[in-house]
Amino acid sequence: MTKYGNFVDICKNIEYNVKKGEAKKMKKFVIITDSCSDLTKDMREKYDISYVPMHLLYDGEDHIADLDWGGKDPTEYYAIMRGGKRITTAQVTAEDYRTAFENAIKDGFDVLSISCSSALSASVSASYAVRDELLQKYPDAKIVCIDSLTSCMALGMLCMTAAELRAAGKTLEEVAAWVEEHKLEAHQEATPEKLNYLKQAGRVSAASAFFGGLLNIKPIIISDAKGRNLAVEKVKGRQTSIARLAERMQADIRDVDYQKIYVVHADCEDGAAALKKEIVARMPELEKDIQTGWIGPIIGASVGPGTVAVYFFGNKVTDGAE
Numbered sequence: 001m002t003k004y005g006n007f008v009d010i011c012k013n014i015e016y017n018v019k020k021g022e023a024k025k026m027k028k029f030v031i032i033t034d035s036c037s038d039l040t041k042d043m044r045e046k047y048d049i050s051y052v053p054m055h056l057l058y059d060g061e062d063h064i065a066d067l068d069w070g071g072k073d074p075t076e077y078y079a080i081m082r083g084g085k086r087i088t089t090a091q092v093t094a095e096d097y098r099t100a101f102e103n104a105i106k107d108g109f110d111v112l113s114i115s116c117s118s119a120l121s122a123s124v125s126a127s128y129a130v131r132d133e134l135l136q137k138y139p140d141a142k143i144v145c146i147d148s149l150t151s152c153m154a155l156g157m158l159c160m161t162a163a164e165l166r167a168a169g170k171t172l173e174e175v176a177a178w179v180e181e182h183k184l185e186a187h188q189e190a191t192p193e194k195l196n197y198l199k200q201a202g203r204v205s206a207a208s209a210f211f212g213g214l215l216n217i218k219p220i221i222i223s224d225a226k227g228r229n230l231a232v233e234k235v236k237g238r239q240t241s242i243a244r245l246a247e248r249m250q251a252d253i254r255d256v257d258y259q260k261i262y263v264v265h266a267d268c269e270d271g272a273a274a275l276k277k278e279i280v281a282r283m284p285e286l287e288k289d290i291q292t293g294w295i296g297p298i299i300g301a302s303v304g305p306g307t308v309a310v311y312f313f314g315n316k317v318t319d320g321a322e
Helices: 020-026 041-047 074-082 094-106 123-137 152-167 172-185 196-200 206-214 238-252 269-282 284-289 297-303
Strands: 029-034 049-052 055-058 061-064 088-090 110-115 143-147 186-191 217-223 229-236 261-265 290-294 308-313
Touching: 029 094, 029 152, 041 049, 041 152, 049 094, 049 152, 055 297, 074 297, 088 297, 094 110, 094 123, 110 123, 110 152, 110 172, 123 143, 143 172, 152 172, 152 186, 152 261, 152 308, 172 186, 186 238, 217 238, 229 238, 238 269, 238 308, 261 269, 269 284, 269 290, 269 308, 284 290
Parallel strands: 029 049, 029 110, 110 143, 261 290
Antiparallel strands: 055 061, 055 088, 186 217, 186 308, 217 229, 261 308
C-alpha cells in the first residue's frame, strides 16, 4: 500500500492505490484528489489515483467522507438523511494534504493535486498553503494544485482523464495544462427530488424550498463557470425535470476522444434509469458509453436522497461567468 497519506491508518482504512514499487516503473508523478471526486475503489485502482478525505459531521461526531462508504451499503448513508438527521461537511485538513504530498515527494514523485471547486470547499486553499510550505522544504520537488471549479463525477472525470494522459507519457506540466484548459468542459446537469436538503445546506431559501415543494417545482442545477452549483432553470414535475437534463445534455455534449458519461444518483436507481432512458432516446449512439453510479457522501449531503445527475464533456460552461 502506498504511503501517500499515513493518515490512512487513522481514517478507517481509506486506501491509496499507488503502490510504491509499481509506481516507480509506471510514472513520475502521483495524482491526488479528494472525497468530492466520487471515484470508486475500482476507478481509483484502474487509473492509479489517490484521494485525501473530507469530513462529515452528524450525531455530534466527525466521520471520514469515505468514497467506499466505510464498507457499508450507500443506502444506509442516505437513510440517515431520510430519517431527518442533518449531515454537514468539512474540508480536507492541511495535515492530511501535508502527509500525502510529503510522502509522495520522499518516494521520489512529484504531485498533481486536483481538488473540489473553491466555491464549494476550502480544501484547495489548504492544498495551496501546504504546497508553498513543502516547496520551501523540498525545492527540487514539483507540486501542482488545481482548483477544478467543479465537483462529483465532473471532478472524477478530470482526474481519470489526467491519469490517461499520464499513462500516455505526458509530463506533469502537460497534464496540468490540459486540466486547466478543459476543466470547464466537464458538465453537471442535476435535479433533486426535494428542496429541503438544499435549504439545509444554504443553497436555497426556506421560502423557495417551501413553495417549490408545494408546487412540485424541480430546479436544474449545473456547475457554473465560477464553480458554484447554480439553479439555471425551474421546471414542474419530476419526469419533466429528468427529461430536461437529457435535453440540455444533447445541446452541449461534444464528440471528443476523451468523452466520459456518468449517470449518477443519490439512492434513486429508478430516477437514474429514467434519465438514462431519456438520454438514449435522444442519442441512441451513446447507450454503450453511459456508466451509472452513486452520488458520493460530500455532494450527497447537500443535494439529498432522490437527486439524479448526468456528467459529460461538452462545450465550455459559460453560465455565471459574468
